[in-house]
Amino acid sequence: MGCTAADVVAALRAATAVVREHRDELVRLDQAIGDADHGENMKRGFTALLSRLDGEDLTTPGKVLKMVATTLISTVGGAAGPLYGTAFLRASAAVGDAAELDCEAVARALQAALDGVVARGKAVVGDKTMVDALTPAVAAASSVNGSVAAVLSAAADAAAEGAESTIPMVARKGRASYLGERSAGHLDPGARSTELLLRAFADAARGEGAAT
Amino acid sequence: MKKIINDPETVVQDALRGMQAAHPDLLSVHYDPAVVVRADAPVRGKVAIISGGGSGHEPLHGGFVGRGMLDAACPGAVFTSPTPDQVLDAVSRCDGGVGALLIVKNYTGDVLNFETAGELAESEVRSVVIDDDVAVKDSLYTAGRRGVGGTVLLEKIVGAAAERGDDLAACVALSERVIASVRSMGLALTSCTVPHVGSPSFELADDEMEIGIGIHGEPGRQRVPVGTASEMVSALLTPIVEDLPFEAGDRVLLFTNSMGGTPLIELYLAHGIAEQLLADRGITVERRLVGPYITSLEMQGMSLTLLRLDDEMVELWDAPVHTPALRWGV
Numbered sequence: 001m002g003c004t005a006a007d008v009v010a011a012l013r014a015a016t017a018v019v020r021e022h023r024d025e026l027v028r029l030d031q032a033i034g035d036a037d038h039g040e041n042m043k044r045g046f047t048a049l050l051s052r053l054d055g056e057d058l059t060t061p062g063k064v065l066k067m068v069a070t071t072l073i074s075t076v077g078g079a080a081g082p083l084y085g086t087a088f089l090r091a092s093a094a095v096g097d098a099a100e101l102d103c104e105a106v107a108r109a110l111q112a113a114l115d116g117v118v119a120r121g122k123a124v125v126g127d128k129t130m131v132d133a134l135t136p137a138v139a140a141a142s143s144v145n146g147s148v149a150a151v152l153s154a155a156a157d158a159a160a161e162g163a164e165s166t167i168p169m170v171a172r173k174g175r176a177s178y179l180g181e182r183s184a185g186h187l188d189p190g191a192r193s194t195e196l197l198l199r200a201f202a203d204a205a206r207g208e209g210a211a212t
Numbered sequence: 213m214k215k216i217i218n219d220p221e222t223v224v225q226d227a228l229r230g231m232q233a234a235h236p237d238l239l240s241v242h243y244d245p246a247v248v249v250r251a252d253a254p255v256r257g258k259v260a261i262i263s264g265g266g267s268g269h270e271p272l273h274g275g276f277v278g279r280g281m282l283d284a285a286c287p288g289a290v291f292t293s294p295t296p297d298q299v300l301d302a303v304s305r306c307d308g309g310v311g312a313l314l315i316v317k318n319y320t321g322d323v324l325n326f327e328t329a330g331e332l333a334e335s336e337v338r339s340v341v342i343d344d345d346v347a348v349k350d351s352l353y354t355a356g357r358r359g360v361g362g363t364v365l366l367e368k369i370v371g372a373a374a375e376r377g378d379d380l381a382a383c384v385a386l387s388e389r390v391i392a393s394v395r396s397m398g399l400a401l402t403s404c405t406v407p408h409v410g411s412p413s414f415e416l417a418d419d420e421m422e423i424g425i426g427i428h429g430e431p432g433r434q435r436v437p438v439g440t441a442s443e444m445v446s447a448l449l450t451p452i453v454e455d456l457p458f459e460a461g462d463r464v465l466l467f468t469n470s471m472g473g474t475p476l477i478e479l480y481l482a483h484g485i486a487e488q489l490l491a492d493r494g495i496t497v498e499r500r501l502v503g504p505y506i507t508s509l510e511m512q513g514m515s516l517t518l519l520r521l522d523d524e525m526v527e528l529w530d531a532p533v534h535t536p537a538l539r540w541g542v
Contacts, residue, residue, distance in 0.1 A: 082324040
Protein backbone atom coordinates (compact mmCIF):
# COMPACT_ATOMS: atom_id res chain seq x y z
CA MET A 1 0.00 0.00 0.00
CA GLY A 2 1.34 3.42 -0.97
CA CYS A 3 0.50 6.99 -0.23
CA THR A 4 -3.07 7.93 -1.22
CA ALA A 5 -4.76 11.26 -1.80
CA ALA A 6 -6.06 11.08 1.77
CA ASP A 7 -2.51 10.55 3.04
CA VAL A 8 -1.29 13.59 1.10
CA VAL A 9 -4.14 15.66 2.54
CA ALA A 10 -3.22 14.47 6.04
CA ALA A 11 0.41 15.43 5.46
CA LEU A 12 -0.65 18.89 4.31
CA ARG A 13 -2.81 19.33 7.39
CA ALA A 14 0.24 18.52 9.47
CA ALA A 15 2.34 20.95 7.42
CA THR A 16 -0.23 23.69 7.92
CA ALA A 17 -0.07 23.25 11.68
CA VAL A 18 3.72 23.37 11.60
CA VAL A 19 3.80 26.51 9.44
CA ARG A 20 1.41 28.28 11.79
CA GLU A 21 3.39 27.14 14.82
CA HIS A 22 6.65 28.46 13.33
CA ARG A 23 5.24 31.66 11.85
CA ASP A 24 7.04 33.92 14.36
CA GLU A 25 10.32 32.05 14.00
CA LEU A 26 10.24 32.45 10.20
CA VAL A 27 9.41 36.15 10.55
CA ARG A 28 12.40 36.56 12.91
CA LEU A 29 14.77 34.74 10.57
CA ASP A 30 13.57 36.87 7.66
CA GLN A 31 13.80 40.06 9.70
CA ALA A 32 17.51 39.40 10.17
CA ILE A 33 18.42 39.14 6.47
CA GLY A 34 15.28 39.87 4.46
CA ASP A 35 12.06 41.78 4.82
CA ALA A 36 10.35 39.99 7.68
CA ASP A 37 7.44 38.64 5.66
CA HIS A 38 8.24 34.94 5.10
CA GLY A 39 6.45 33.61 8.19
CA GLU A 40 3.38 35.74 7.58
CA ASN A 41 3.27 34.86 3.87
CA MET A 42 3.58 31.13 4.55
CA LYS A 43 0.94 31.31 7.25
CA ARG A 44 -1.44 33.13 4.91
CA GLY A 45 -0.90 30.57 2.15
CA PHE A 46 -1.25 27.48 4.31
CA THR A 47 -4.27 28.91 6.10
CA ALA A 48 -5.93 29.37 2.71
CA LEU A 49 -4.86 25.83 1.86
CA LEU A 50 -6.48 24.37 4.97
CA SER A 51 -9.92 25.55 3.88
CA ARG A 52 -9.52 23.76 0.53
CA LEU A 53 -8.32 20.39 1.80
CA ASP A 54 -11.87 19.08 2.13
CA GLY A 55 -12.51 19.45 -1.61
CA GLU A 56 -14.37 16.47 -3.07
CA ASP A 57 -12.40 16.58 -6.30
CA LEU A 58 -9.14 15.76 -4.52
CA THR A 59 -9.26 12.15 -5.62
CA THR A 60 -5.59 11.51 -6.47
CA PRO A 61 -2.30 12.66 -4.92
CA GLY A 62 -1.58 14.56 -8.14
CA LYS A 63 -4.84 16.53 -7.88
CA VAL A 64 -4.10 17.42 -4.27
CA LEU A 65 -0.60 18.62 -5.15
CA LYS A 66 -1.94 20.71 -8.03
CA MET A 67 -4.51 22.37 -5.77
CA VAL A 68 -1.69 23.15 -3.31
CA ALA A 69 0.29 24.75 -6.13
CA THR A 70 -2.47 27.05 -7.34
CA THR A 71 -3.41 27.99 -3.78
CA LEU A 72 0.13 28.90 -2.78
CA ILE A 73 0.78 30.81 -6.02
CA SER A 74 -2.33 32.91 -5.49
CA THR A 75 -2.02 33.56 -1.76
CA VAL A 76 1.60 33.58 -0.59
CA GLY A 77 3.20 36.42 -2.56
CA GLY A 78 6.85 37.26 -2.09
CA ALA A 79 9.39 34.96 -3.67
CA ALA A 80 8.09 31.97 -1.74
CA GLY A 81 4.70 31.92 -3.51
CA PRO A 82 5.94 31.24 -7.04
CA LEU A 83 8.78 29.05 -5.77
CA TYR A 84 6.74 26.71 -3.57
CA GLY A 85 3.87 26.91 -6.08
CA THR A 86 6.16 25.80 -8.90
CA ALA A 87 7.57 23.04 -6.67
CA PHE A 88 4.12 21.56 -5.99
CA LEU A 89 3.03 22.05 -9.61
CA ARG A 90 6.02 20.08 -10.91
CA ALA A 91 5.55 17.43 -8.21
CA SER A 92 1.93 17.08 -9.28
CA ALA A 93 2.92 16.63 -12.93
CA ALA A 94 5.58 14.08 -11.94
CA VAL A 95 3.10 11.76 -10.21
CA GLY A 96 0.42 12.04 -12.89
CA ASP A 97 -2.94 10.48 -12.03
CA ALA A 98 -1.65 7.54 -9.99
CA ALA A 99 -4.04 6.62 -7.18
CA GLU A 100 -1.19 5.74 -4.83
CA LEU A 101 2.43 6.80 -4.64
CA ASP A 102 5.17 4.33 -3.78
CA CYS A 103 8.55 5.43 -2.48
CA GLU A 104 9.94 5.83 -5.99
CA ALA A 105 7.07 8.12 -6.97
CA VAL A 106 7.66 10.23 -3.87
CA ALA A 107 11.36 10.54 -4.67
CA ARG A 108 10.46 11.45 -8.27
CA ALA A 109 8.04 14.12 -7.06
CA LEU A 110 10.73 15.63 -4.82
CA GLN A 111 13.20 15.68 -7.73
CA ALA A 112 10.61 17.42 -9.94
CA ALA A 113 9.93 19.95 -7.17
CA LEU A 114 13.62 20.78 -6.92
CA ASP A 115 13.95 21.09 -10.71
CA GLY A 116 11.01 23.50 -10.71
CA VAL A 117 12.44 25.67 -7.95
CA VAL A 118 15.80 25.85 -9.71
CA ALA A 119 14.16 26.68 -13.05
CA ARG A 120 12.05 29.43 -11.51
CA GLY A 121 14.52 30.95 -9.04
CA LYS A 122 17.81 30.14 -10.81
CA ALA A 123 19.56 29.49 -7.51
CA VAL A 124 22.25 26.86 -7.06
CA VAL A 125 23.60 25.13 -3.96
CA GLY A 126 25.59 27.63 -1.93
CA ASP A 127 23.43 30.68 -2.74
CA LYS A 128 21.80 30.54 0.73
CA THR A 129 18.27 29.65 -0.36
CA MET A 130 15.72 26.83 -0.07
CA VAL A 131 17.73 25.01 -2.75
CA ASP A 132 20.37 24.35 -0.08
CA ALA A 133 17.80 22.35 1.90
CA LEU A 134 15.93 20.76 -0.99
CA THR A 135 18.95 19.52 -2.96
CA PRO A 136 20.36 17.21 -0.26
CA ALA A 137 16.79 16.16 0.61
CA VAL A 138 16.22 14.95 -2.94
CA ALA A 139 19.53 13.13 -3.01
CA ALA A 140 18.74 11.40 0.27
CA ALA A 141 15.23 10.49 -0.85
CA SER A 142 16.42 8.77 -4.01
CA SER A 143 19.05 6.78 -2.15
CA VAL A 144 16.59 5.17 0.26
CA ASN A 145 14.84 1.97 -0.66
CA GLY A 146 12.02 1.40 1.77
CA SER A 147 8.72 2.85 2.87
CA VAL A 148 7.39 6.25 1.93
CA ALA A 149 7.92 7.24 5.56
CA ALA A 150 11.57 6.18 5.36
CA VAL A 151 12.08 8.17 2.17
CA LEU A 152 10.53 11.29 3.66
CA SER A 153 12.42 10.90 6.94
CA ALA A 154 15.70 10.68 5.08
CA ALA A 155 14.71 13.76 3.05
CA ALA A 156 13.79 15.70 6.18
CA ASP A 157 17.06 14.78 7.93
CA ALA A 158 19.07 15.88 4.93
CA ALA A 159 17.05 19.08 4.61
CA ALA A 160 17.80 19.91 8.25
CA GLU A 161 21.51 19.55 7.60
CA GLY A 162 21.17 21.53 4.40
CA ALA A 163 19.32 24.34 6.16
CA GLU A 164 21.98 24.38 8.87
CA SER A 165 24.64 24.71 6.18
CA THR A 166 23.18 28.06 5.07
CA ILE A 167 24.20 29.76 8.32
CA PRO A 168 27.78 30.64 7.34
CA MET A 169 26.87 31.30 3.69
CA VAL A 170 26.90 34.72 2.03
CA ALA A 171 23.60 35.14 0.18
CA ARG A 172 23.72 35.45 -3.60
CA LYS A 173 19.99 35.40 -4.34
CA GLY A 174 16.94 37.21 -3.04
CA ARG A 175 16.76 40.18 -0.75
CA ALA A 176 19.44 38.82 1.60
CA SER A 177 21.99 39.25 -1.20
CA TYR A 178 21.85 43.03 -0.68
CA LEU A 179 23.56 42.43 2.68
CA GLY A 180 26.63 40.85 1.13
CA GLU A 181 28.99 39.62 3.83
CA ARG A 182 26.54 40.75 6.49
CA SER A 183 24.18 37.92 5.52
CA ALA A 184 26.63 35.33 6.90
CA GLY A 185 25.84 33.98 10.35
CA HIS A 186 22.09 33.70 9.76
CA LEU A 187 19.91 30.70 8.93
CA ASP A 188 18.10 31.19 5.62
CA PRO A 189 14.33 31.40 6.24
CA GLY A 190 13.43 29.64 2.98
CA ALA A 191 15.76 26.75 3.74
CA ARG A 192 14.24 26.54 7.20
CA SER A 193 10.66 26.46 5.91
CA THR A 194 11.61 23.73 3.42
CA GLU A 195 13.04 21.69 6.27
CA LEU A 196 9.88 22.26 8.35
CA LEU A 197 7.59 21.13 5.53
CA LEU A 198 9.57 17.97 4.81
CA ARG A 199 9.71 17.14 8.52
CA ALA A 200 5.93 17.58 8.78
CA PHE A 201 5.39 15.30 5.76
CA ALA A 202 7.74 12.67 7.22
CA ASP A 203 6.06 12.74 10.63
CA ALA A 204 2.64 12.47 9.02
CA ALA A 205 3.75 9.54 6.87
CA ARG A 206 5.03 7.69 9.91
CA GLY A 207 2.10 8.53 12.12
CA GLU A 208 -0.61 7.80 9.58
CA GLY A 209 0.97 4.54 8.49
CA ALA A 210 0.98 5.68 4.91
CA ALA A 211 3.95 3.49 4.26
CA THR A 212 4.27 0.20 2.50
CA MET B 213 3.66 50.20 17.66
CA LYS B 214 1.34 53.18 17.32
CA LYS B 215 -0.53 53.27 14.04
CA ILE B 216 -3.93 54.34 12.77
CA ILE B 217 -5.11 50.83 12.06
CA ASN B 218 -7.86 48.50 13.26
CA ASP B 219 -6.27 45.16 12.53
CA PRO B 220 -2.78 44.46 11.13
CA GLU B 221 -4.26 41.63 9.04
CA THR B 222 -6.64 43.90 7.11
CA VAL B 223 -4.56 47.07 6.71
CA VAL B 224 -4.26 46.82 2.94
CA GLN B 225 -7.90 46.14 2.16
CA ASP B 226 -9.08 48.72 4.72
CA ALA B 227 -6.85 51.33 3.08
CA LEU B 228 -8.12 50.33 -0.37
CA ARG B 229 -11.69 50.92 0.81
CA GLY B 230 -10.73 54.43 1.86
CA MET B 231 -9.00 55.01 -1.44
CA GLN B 232 -12.09 53.97 -3.34
CA ALA B 233 -14.18 56.30 -1.19
CA ALA B 234 -11.78 59.20 -1.79
CA HIS B 235 -11.50 58.81 -5.58
CA PRO B 236 -14.70 57.32 -6.97
CA ASP B 237 -14.29 59.34 -10.17
CA LEU B 238 -10.79 58.03 -10.90
CA LEU B 239 -10.63 54.46 -9.62
CA SER B 240 -12.56 51.31 -9.17
CA VAL B 241 -11.14 48.99 -6.54
CA HIS B 242 -11.64 45.22 -6.61
CA TYR B 243 -10.86 43.14 -3.55
CA ASP B 244 -10.67 39.47 -4.49
CA PRO B 245 -8.09 39.56 -5.87
CA ALA B 246 -7.03 43.09 -4.93
CA VAL B 247 -6.66 45.33 -7.97
CA VAL B 248 -6.97 49.11 -8.35
CA VAL B 249 -8.30 49.85 -11.84
CA ARG B 250 -8.74 53.05 -13.78
CA ALA B 251 -12.44 53.96 -13.69
CA ASP B 252 -12.89 53.95 -17.47
CA ALA B 253 -10.93 50.71 -18.12
CA PRO B 254 -10.56 49.05 -20.51
CA VAL B 255 -9.64 51.83 -22.92
CA ARG B 256 -10.09 50.40 -26.44
CA GLY B 257 -7.01 50.55 -28.62
CA LYS B 258 -4.68 51.67 -25.82
CA VAL B 259 -1.81 49.61 -24.40
CA ALA B 260 -2.64 48.82 -20.76
CA ILE B 261 0.09 49.96 -18.37
CA ILE B 262 0.04 47.82 -15.24
CA SER B 263 2.28 47.87 -12.21
CA GLY B 264 2.16 46.70 -8.65
CA GLY B 265 4.21 45.68 -5.69
CA GLY B 266 4.06 45.43 -1.96
CA SER B 267 1.91 47.95 -0.14
CA GLY B 268 3.49 50.48 2.21
CA HIS B 269 4.97 52.70 -0.54
CA GLU B 270 1.88 54.86 -1.10
CA PRO B 271 1.01 56.66 -3.25
CA LEU B 272 2.98 54.14 -5.39
CA HIS B 273 1.31 52.35 -7.22
CA GLY B 274 -2.44 52.77 -6.67
CA GLY B 275 -2.14 56.55 -6.41
CA PHE B 276 -0.84 56.64 -9.97
CA VAL B 277 -3.83 54.92 -11.52
CA GLY B 278 -5.78 57.16 -13.87
CA ARG B 279 -5.64 58.91 -17.21
CA GLY B 280 -2.11 59.39 -18.51
CA MET B 281 -0.42 56.96 -16.13
CA LEU B 282 -1.42 53.45 -14.95
CA ASP B 283 -4.44 51.45 -16.03
CA ALA B 284 -4.15 49.22 -12.97
CA ALA B 285 -2.09 48.62 -9.87
CA CYS B 286 -1.81 45.33 -7.99
CA PRO B 287 -1.20 45.92 -4.28
CA GLY B 288 0.44 43.09 -2.36
CA ALA B 289 0.51 42.76 1.41
CA VAL B 290 2.76 45.32 3.11
CA PHE B 291 6.25 45.01 1.57
CA THR B 292 5.22 41.77 -0.17
CA SER B 293 4.85 41.36 -3.90
CA PRO B 294 1.38 40.79 -5.32
CA THR B 295 0.42 37.34 -6.58
CA PRO B 296 0.04 36.26 -10.24
CA ASP B 297 -3.76 36.06 -10.01
CA GLN B 298 -3.90 39.77 -9.17
CA VAL B 299 -1.79 40.61 -12.18
CA LEU B 300 -3.87 38.34 -14.44
CA ASP B 301 -7.06 39.98 -13.17
CA ALA B 302 -5.60 43.42 -13.87
CA VAL B 303 -4.62 42.38 -17.40
CA SER B 304 -8.07 41.02 -18.19
CA ARG B 305 -9.82 44.11 -16.81
CA CYS B 306 -7.59 46.57 -18.68
CA ASP B 307 -6.67 44.92 -21.96
CA GLY B 308 -7.97 47.27 -24.64
CA GLY B 309 -7.15 44.81 -27.39
CA VAL B 310 -3.55 45.85 -28.01
CA GLY B 311 -1.75 44.21 -25.11
CA ALA B 312 -0.41 45.13 -21.71
CA LEU B 313 2.92 46.30 -20.36
CA LEU B 314 3.87 45.19 -16.85
CA ILE B 315 6.21 47.55 -14.98
CA VAL B 316 8.10 45.48 -12.42
CA LYS B 317 10.48 46.73 -9.74
CA ASN B 318 13.55 44.53 -9.47
CA TYR B 319 12.93 42.44 -6.36
CA THR B 320 13.05 38.67 -6.46
CA GLY B 321 9.44 38.25 -5.34
CA ASP B 322 8.02 40.84 -7.74
CA VAL B 323 9.96 39.48 -10.69
CA LEU B 324 8.92 35.87 -9.98
CA ASN B 325 5.24 36.71 -9.48
CA PHE B 326 4.95 38.99 -12.52
CA GLU B 327 6.94 36.48 -14.61
CA THR B 328 4.53 33.71 -13.62
CA ALA B 329 1.56 35.94 -14.49
CA GLY B 330 3.07 36.83 -17.85
CA GLU B 331 3.38 33.13 -18.68
CA LEU B 332 -0.25 32.47 -17.73
CA ALA B 333 -1.81 35.51 -19.43
CA GLU B 334 -3.85 35.01 -22.57
CA SER B 335 -3.44 38.57 -23.81
CA GLU B 336 -0.21 39.85 -25.31
CA VAL B 337 1.88 40.86 -22.32
CA ARG B 338 5.38 42.29 -22.13
CA SER B 339 7.23 43.31 -19.02
CA VAL B 340 10.05 45.66 -18.11
CA VAL B 341 12.10 45.54 -14.93
CA ILE B 342 13.33 48.78 -13.40
CA ASP B 343 16.53 48.70 -11.34
CA ASP B 344 17.65 52.27 -10.66
CA ASP B 345 19.06 52.07 -7.11
CA VAL B 346 22.80 52.78 -7.29
CA ALA B 347 23.25 51.78 -3.64
CA VAL B 348 23.32 48.11 -4.64
CA LYS B 349 26.26 46.63 -6.42
CA ASP B 350 24.94 45.10 -9.62
CA SER B 351 26.75 41.80 -9.92
CA LEU B 352 26.19 38.12 -10.48
CA TYR B 353 26.36 37.73 -6.73
CA THR B 354 23.30 39.79 -5.82
CA ALA B 355 19.69 39.93 -6.93
CA GLY B 356 20.73 43.06 -8.83
CA ARG B 357 19.80 46.67 -8.28
CA ARG B 358 16.46 47.49 -6.71
CA GLY B 359 13.67 49.40 -8.38
CA VAL B 360 13.02 52.64 -6.47
CA GLY B 361 12.25 56.30 -7.32
CA GLY B 362 12.78 55.90 -11.05
CA THR B 363 9.62 53.80 -11.08
CA VAL B 364 7.45 56.88 -10.54
CA LEU B 365 9.04 58.69 -13.48
CA LEU B 366 8.82 55.59 -15.69
CA GLU B 367 5.13 55.11 -14.93
CA LYS B 368 4.38 58.75 -15.76
CA ILE B 369 6.35 58.84 -19.00
CA VAL B 370 5.32 55.48 -20.44
CA GLY B 371 1.75 56.10 -19.21
CA ALA B 372 1.66 59.26 -21.32
CA ALA B 373 3.08 57.39 -24.31
CA ALA B 374 0.35 54.74 -24.08
CA GLU B 375 -2.28 57.46 -23.72
CA ARG B 376 -1.19 59.14 -26.97
CA GLY B 377 -1.46 55.79 -28.76
CA ASP B 378 2.02 54.27 -28.80
CA ASP B 379 1.90 50.52 -29.43
CA LEU B 380 3.25 47.85 -27.08
CA ALA B 381 6.66 47.57 -28.76
CA ALA B 382 7.11 51.35 -28.62
CA CYS B 383 6.12 51.42 -24.94
CA VAL B 384 8.69 48.70 -24.21
CA ALA B 385 11.42 50.53 -26.12
CA LEU B 386 10.64 53.82 -24.37
CA SER B 387 10.67 52.06 -20.99
CA GLU B 388 14.09 50.59 -21.69
CA ARG B 389 15.33 54.06 -22.61
CA VAL B 390 14.02 55.57 -19.38
CA ILE B 391 15.44 52.70 -17.30
CA ALA B 392 18.85 53.20 -18.94
CA SER B 393 18.76 56.94 -18.11
CA VAL B 394 17.55 57.01 -14.50
CA ARG B 395 19.44 56.55 -11.24
CA SER B 396 18.42 56.89 -7.57
CA MET B 397 19.64 56.56 -4.02
CA GLY B 398 18.04 57.02 -0.61
CA LEU B 399 18.87 57.48 3.04
CA ALA B 400 17.04 56.73 6.30
CA LEU B 401 17.06 58.67 9.54
CA THR B 402 14.67 56.27 11.26
CA SER B 403 13.33 52.78 10.67
CA CYS B 404 9.77 51.83 9.82
CA THR B 405 7.45 49.27 11.40
CA VAL B 406 5.56 46.76 9.26
CA PRO B 407 2.06 46.42 10.80
CA HIS B 408 1.99 42.62 10.93
CA VAL B 409 5.51 42.52 12.38
CA GLY B 410 4.93 45.11 15.07
CA SER B 411 8.55 46.06 15.73
CA PRO B 412 10.94 48.29 13.73
CA SER B 413 12.47 46.66 10.65
CA PHE B 414 15.97 47.68 11.76
CA GLU B 415 17.65 49.60 14.56
CA LEU B 416 19.22 52.97 13.96
CA ALA B 417 20.67 55.02 16.82
CA ASP B 418 19.50 58.61 17.36
CA ASP B 419 22.71 59.98 15.90
CA GLU B 420 23.01 57.59 12.94
CA MET B 421 21.72 57.46 9.39
CA GLU B 422 21.76 54.68 6.80
CA ILE B 423 23.03 55.80 3.40
CA GLY B 424 21.69 53.75 0.51
CA ILE B 425 18.59 52.47 2.29
CA GLY B 426 16.06 50.40 0.32
CA ILE B 427 12.35 51.17 0.31
CA HIS B 428 11.69 48.12 2.51
CA GLY B 429 14.33 49.11 5.01
CA GLU B 430 16.98 46.96 3.35
CA PRO B 431 20.46 47.98 4.42
CA GLY B 432 22.44 50.41 2.36
CA ARG B 433 26.06 51.12 1.67
CA GLN B 434 27.04 52.46 5.04
CA ARG B 435 25.84 53.61 8.41
CA VAL B 436 27.29 56.97 9.40
CA PRO B 437 26.74 59.74 11.95
CA VAL B 438 23.92 62.11 11.00
CA GLY B 439 25.37 65.12 9.20
CA THR B 440 24.02 68.38 7.80
CA ALA B 441 21.46 68.51 5.00
CA SER B 442 24.25 69.51 2.60
CA GLU B 443 26.27 66.44 3.56
CA MET B 444 23.21 64.20 3.18
CA VAL B 445 22.28 65.52 -0.26
CA SER B 446 25.86 65.27 -1.42
CA ALA B 447 26.14 61.68 -0.11
CA LEU B 448 23.19 60.72 -2.33
CA LEU B 449 23.82 62.89 -5.36
CA THR B 450 27.51 62.14 -5.88
CA PRO B 451 27.12 58.37 -6.39
CA ILE B 452 24.03 58.96 -8.57
CA VAL B 453 25.83 61.43 -10.84
CA GLU B 454 28.97 59.31 -11.06
CA ASP B 455 27.08 56.10 -11.82
CA LEU B 456 25.41 56.92 -15.14
CA PRO B 457 27.39 59.21 -15.34
CA PHE B 458 25.49 62.50 -15.63
CA GLU B 459 27.69 65.13 -17.23
CA ALA B 460 27.89 68.87 -17.76
CA GLY B 461 25.36 69.84 -20.40
CA ASP B 462 22.91 67.06 -19.51
CA ARG B 463 19.25 68.02 -19.09
CA VAL B 464 17.65 66.24 -16.18
CA LEU B 465 14.52 65.72 -14.16
CA LEU B 466 15.31 65.95 -10.42
CA PHE B 467 12.95 64.02 -8.14
CA THR B 468 13.32 64.68 -4.42
CA ASN B 469 11.27 62.11 -2.53
CA SER B 470 10.28 61.70 1.11
CA MET B 471 10.41 58.17 2.56
CA GLY B 472 7.14 58.96 4.33
CA GLY B 473 8.11 60.52 7.64
CA THR B 474 10.17 63.47 6.47
CA PRO B 475 8.13 66.70 6.19
CA LEU B 476 8.03 68.92 3.12
CA ILE B 477 9.96 71.71 4.84
CA GLU B 478 13.00 69.43 5.06
CA LEU B 479 12.37 68.02 1.60
CA TYR B 480 12.32 71.46 -0.05
CA LEU B 481 15.45 72.38 1.90
CA ALA B 482 17.18 69.29 0.50
CA HIS B 483 15.81 69.89 -2.99
CA GLY B 484 17.27 73.40 -3.04
CA ILE B 485 20.69 72.05 -2.15
CA ALA B 486 20.46 69.37 -4.84
CA GLU B 487 19.56 71.96 -7.49
CA GLN B 488 22.60 74.03 -6.49
CA LEU B 489 24.95 71.04 -6.55
CA LEU B 490 23.71 70.09 -10.03
CA ALA B 491 24.09 73.68 -11.26
CA ASP B 492 27.67 73.63 -9.95
CA ARG B 493 28.30 70.58 -12.16
CA GLY B 494 26.78 72.26 -15.21
CA ILE B 495 23.79 69.90 -15.24
CA THR B 496 20.52 71.62 -16.17
CA VAL B 497 17.46 70.75 -14.13
CA GLU B 498 14.55 71.10 -16.57
CA ARG B 499 11.77 69.35 -14.66
CA ARG B 500 11.19 68.63 -10.95
CA LEU B 501 9.08 66.50 -8.68
CA VAL B 502 9.17 67.07 -4.91
CA GLY B 503 7.10 65.18 -2.36
CA PRO B 504 6.30 61.78 -0.86
CA TYR B 505 5.66 59.61 -3.94
CA ILE B 506 7.46 56.33 -3.18
CA THR B 507 7.56 55.86 0.56
CA SER B 508 8.53 53.32 3.12
CA LEU B 509 5.66 53.57 5.60
CA GLU B 510 6.58 56.12 8.28
CA MET B 511 10.33 56.04 7.70
CA GLN B 512 12.09 59.39 7.99
CA GLY B 513 14.51 59.92 5.18
CA MET B 514 14.66 60.85 1.54
CA SER B 515 15.73 59.69 -1.85
CA LEU B 516 16.97 61.51 -4.91
CA THR B 517 16.34 60.40 -8.48
CA LEU B 518 17.91 61.86 -11.61
CA LEU B 519 16.58 61.15 -15.09
CA ARG B 520 18.52 62.28 -18.16
CA LEU B 521 15.89 63.87 -20.39
CA ASP B 522 15.46 64.07 -24.11
CA ASP B 523 12.79 66.09 -25.95
CA GLU B 524 10.35 63.21 -26.13
CA MET B 525 10.62 62.46 -22.41
CA VAL B 526 10.00 66.14 -21.59
CA GLU B 527 6.92 66.17 -23.80
CA LEU B 528 5.58 62.99 -22.17
CA TRP B 529 6.36 64.25 -18.67
CA ASP B 530 4.39 67.42 -19.41
CA ALA B 531 1.43 65.55 -20.91
CA PRO B 532 -1.84 65.63 -18.95
CA VAL B 533 -2.14 63.25 -16.02
CA HIS B 534 -5.14 62.73 -13.77
CA THR B 535 -4.51 60.37 -10.86
CA PRO B 536 -4.96 60.62 -7.08
CA ALA B 537 -1.30 61.55 -6.54
CA LEU B 538 -0.21 63.33 -9.73
CA ARG B 539 -2.49 65.73 -11.54
CA TRP B 540 -1.71 68.38 -14.11
CA GLY B 541 -2.83 69.53 -17.52
CA VAL B 542 -6.46 68.56 -16.93
